[in-house]
Amino acid sequence: MTRRTPTTDVALIAGFAALIAVCAILPDIKTGVGVPYSLQTFGVLLTGAVLGPVRGFLSVVLYLVAGLVLPIYSGGASGISHYSGVTAGYLVAFPLAAALCGYLVYRNHRNATQFTLVFTCGLLSSFVFVHTLGPLNLAWRADLSLKEAFSFDAAYFPGDIAKNVVMALIATAVHRAFPDLAARRSPATTTDEPATQSA
Amino acid sequence: MTASPLGDYQPGTSVFHQLPVGAKLLGLLVLSIVAVSFRGVPTTIGLLVLAVAGCVVAGVRLRRAARALRGVLVAMTLLAAYQTWQRGGEHAFVVVGALVALLLLATVFTTTTSVERMVDAITRWLGPFRRFGVNPELVALAFSLMIRGIPLTLAIAGETRDAARARGLERNPRAYLTPLVIRVVAHARATGDALHARGLGDD
Amino acid sequence: MSRIELDRVVVRAATPGGPVPEVTVLRETTLDLTEQRIALVGPNGSGKSTLARLVNGLVEPTSGRVVVDGLDVAKKGREVRRRVGFVFTDPSAQLVMPTVVEDVALSLRHQVRGREERADAARGVLASYGLEELADRSVHTLSGGQRQLLALAGVLATDPAVLVADEPTTLLDLRNARMIGDLLLGLPQQLVLATHDLDLALRCDRVLLVDDGTVVADGAPDEVVAHYRASAG
Structure with a gap:
């Protein structure tokens, strides 16, 4: 019945960009090393898992671009400074990680409600992009050896796994609530009228 | 702009306020490449002088500059300590000094660039991509929706957190994050419908 | 006056994922709405x-087909x-x-070109609804009644021939609901109003009672509303 309209896609992309921003500016979990360790990465992977590769990627890009002028990166410092700093690699990795996570989850929409599967997709995406580009940039900007940079980065593994557990719990719940989000050809609908079953 | 996390923009008439957005971004990019490619005491001193001068010209208030640095203070201090220990004080100054300078220059950018000008610039840059199916107006709309969405999402986050607390579930992130995300999706769909009804998908 | 036809x-x-692949939301319906x-x-x-x-x-x-003033909604969506x-x-x-x-x-x-002119025109629209003092406020800080009034002003700004309102007063307090209701019923446009407020329905020219995907009663407001009240027990 209702078509999947481009305006709904735009609203979802913008809505999740705002959600990542809120995740990033909610109080941080303090760790001392200063690399982002907030709910930001949770928001990024969740966006991929819920919206799929294309909308997920665009949503994270929108968040990053808006962050150039709005203080919505974790830590709350003014946006673009992060690109000049040691954390740029993490930011650049975010849309790629969201896209990969979304691609893996959306490959078969029935998988979108499987906790273990979504958890694995999130973790995999985060290791392929976040934990590679992040420390590589750290090494380059802070003039550290690769070994030093990667061992700094490894401090985030436990937190990352915990965040991925929560991410997968929530993404699967959202896909159960809105089964047509990940369905390839079925239309989106917002009407509140399930009404009668067809004979 | 009265969105809740207020932008860093300060209205003004300095030369930085008048420069095109693209020129400012390009300048920042070039300087951050210079900082890494020509690493040395003179480069770092040069960048620091440039950054301080930029802040003064742009009228960045001291408090604002301090706030920009505060977010990364711990990281910078740790990095400085580590570099001093491993490679000596001069090297620590070169690396950390350049990073601080770039941070201040970035603050000059955010202080002198309003969200409207940023969105206008992006819409303009996307113009040539129209033939590939990119709709710059929809992109500009996405920015507005997002900025509008931040206080809204913060409000929903507060409500769902209160609801979880009322049920004694405040230690369970799932109890308030799940309804939060579900409401974000539901709201986005209602918004998509409303935009469609206002003819925005037809442009 | 406009004409809405359902054929x-x-x-x-x-x-998707449900126990049955499809549900029927609206059974076969033919209507001609000219009131x-x-x-x-x-x-x-x-x-x-x-x-x-x-x-x-x-x-x-x-x-089936939905036609508004001779325009097929499926084919001429933009015009509609x-x-x-x-x-x-x-x-x-x-x-x-x-x-x-x-x-x-x-x-x-679409109506006004140029950013400044458009902002001026928008202020004019706001003034005609008594909202001019809110012009520069964040939408987020408005009250529920102000928001609905603003939403209505935004829609009426383009002077549509037909206004469809889907339960526009449900979230409002009594006073704001009355204000929005009075405003809607006083409009010169054709109005299609889905509502739970039976007092509002009684002030319309024609009422349709919908139940289980079917129009079960259609006609004069007092008769249809009485039927609905009786059927609800």
């Missing part, structure tokens, strides 16, 4: 919202949406720009 319209919805003020009443989930959404193409019929304004239950989903004046300006993007 053997059926709406089915896919339910100025038409109310749709019925229980939650009855299909009245779907009926309202068909009028501007937010919902597309699975079979310029003729048909839509007001939703929750105005915060409808107000998309950060500030009040920007939101009205968005509605005027």
